[in-house]
Amino acid sequence: MxxxxxxxxxxxxxxxxxxxxxxxxxxxxxxxxxxxxxxxxxxxxxxxxxxxxxxxxxxxxxxxxxxxxxxxxxxxxxxxxxxxxxxxxxxxxxxxxxxxxxQMPEAPEALQAAIAELGGDERGALLRAFTLIIRSLQEARAIPVQQMCITCHHFRPNMHDDAARPHHCMFVDAAFGDAALRLDCADHETATEEEAARARARFTAVG
Ligand code: SF4
CATH class of the missing domain: 1.10.10.10 (Winged helix-like DNA-binding domain superfamily/Winged helix DNA-binding domain)
Incomplete structure (x- = not known):
């Protein structure tokens, strides 16, 4: 390593x-x-x-x-x-x-505060990195697929020229940036293997 x-x-x-x-x-x-x-x-x-x-x-x-x-x-x-x-x-x-x-917060208050202090670009970079790491673990069958954009039928990565909001969600028909990437979306619809592979290639081709 x-x-x-x-x-x-x-x-x-x-x-x-x-x-x-x-x-x-x-x-x-x-x-x-x-x-x-x-x-x-x-x-x-x-x-x-x-x-x-x-x-x-x-x-x-x-x-x-x-x-x-x-x-x-x-x-x-x-x-x-x-x-x-x-x-x-x-x-x-x-x-x-x-x-x-x-009564049981998802994260300790100090951790919530530390995340809240991050800027939008830092959150976007973190979510992008987590998305790619989790997807690699899923592809290696180390963890189950979860409801995240990169495995969603509705995800269209990097389809807009707008650097702040390059991605598109077909479900809500709206553009969004890395800071709005979802890892637990209730509206997620599992993409086919081919769709997910295409989305990953397009997602990593830019950025
Ligand atoms: S439906 Fe949810 S998981 Fe799918 S692309 Fe839209 S925001 Fe992402």
Whole structure:
């Protein structure tokens, strides 16, 4: 690994440790273990299929099932039928679950403040780099595909001459810049392999 790559990995490790410690403390303060806290936060943000949640959180379906059972027993989530797949179940937060999730911020306040201090260009550069790193990990089958622009059927990278807003989202029919790249978009529609490969090539061809 090159010296600069090692520095980037060191930054990831430092930030991940700080973020995880904050998440664990927030879960503990609300009577949950860390995995229960993560599942509740995810379900409160958006109902999700159990199999998708397990893959996203990197845990086995059996472990996810135990965690969900514990949250159901606390009346914080429910298992709902999935309209698109009769055999699947969607995990949805109850009103009580959403109230508990609101007590658990997605990131410690100091980290939120540090990110808020960044300028638009710095946020854009970070989101662009994260998009490419996450996409490479997905292509290597190291992590599951998530709802990000670069794997979305509606994404048209670098189709405008405007340097501030070169990309286009066909779903909302609007131009946008790197600082508005999404990594968890509810309107995401998975692109075909060919579309995603084309989008990546066009995304990296400029910038
Ligand atoms: S629908 Fe969402 S993920 Fe897809 S291009 Fe638009 S903003 Fe990006």
């Amino acid at each position: 090159s010296p600069d790559s090692r520095q980037i990995v060191s930054a990831f490790k430092r930030l991940a440790m700080y973020w995880r410690a904050g998440q664990w403390q927030a879960a503990k303060d609300n009577g949950l273990n860390p995995t229960q806290g993560e599942v509740l936060q995810r379900a409160a943000a958006q109902p999700a299929r159990a199999s998708d949640l397990a893959a996203e959180l990197g845990i086995t379906p059996a472990s996810l099932s135990d965690t969900v059972s514990a949250l159901v027993a606390k009346a914080l989530v429910t298992r709902c039928p999935d309209r698109e797949d009769k055999r699947a179940r969607r995990i949805e937060a109850t009103d009580a679950g959403r109230r508990v999730a609101e």
